[in-house]
Amino acid sequence: MQPRRAYVFLATGALLLLIGSYIGLFRAPSEAYMGDVYRIMYVHVPTAWNTMLAFTFAFFSALLFLWKGDHKWDSRHEAALEVGVVLAVLLCILGSIWAKPTWGVWWDWDPRLTTTAIMLLAFSGILALRRFVDDPVKRATWSAVATIVAFVDVPIVYFSVRWWNSLHQMQSSPETVSTAFLIPLRTNAFGVLFLMTGLIMLRAQLAALRLEQELAPPLPALVSGAVS
16 A cells, blocks of 8 residues: 555656646746746755755654664665655755856855755765664664764754855745745645655665565575485
């Protein structure tokens, strides 16, 4: 039943992304200062929101595993980490594409970009840690602790444009964004959210199946030349 629900989330997310991207590309007006370059915002901003949401879910999954010791939370933790890292890579790529025509450079080590790069490297390192630890309990525990520590950077990423001077613009609010811009932005945000949810559900199920095999008791050894 869960895979079916996951596919429903994926299909809904894809549909919303198609609708939102169509509105953003062909219906929304050009921005007064950036012209049509700003249209990448309709995928960049939703990717940013959902990247931090995925890592937030990984953080709470890690906490719940340490609290309850239930490996289903470790499976969800692993799934959220992987999906979050993929979104973070997309976030950096989309941000660079937007930065070149607006800032004149593909990358700048300003506070928002630097903290985002640290976030990506930190959670990628946790995934690497999980690959190197064979014992399921140690793997789940160590990576959960590491995720809790790494999560400190997520709110820093969000507030970096408020705390330090940054090339990156500050967060907007519904009151400061025109409805013509807000509709495709929110549609794509929900589209990425549904896609992210479906992917986490499917990846968590794969992680649970692998864990079930790892925790299963070994099969009895076959005795060669058994007595007939």
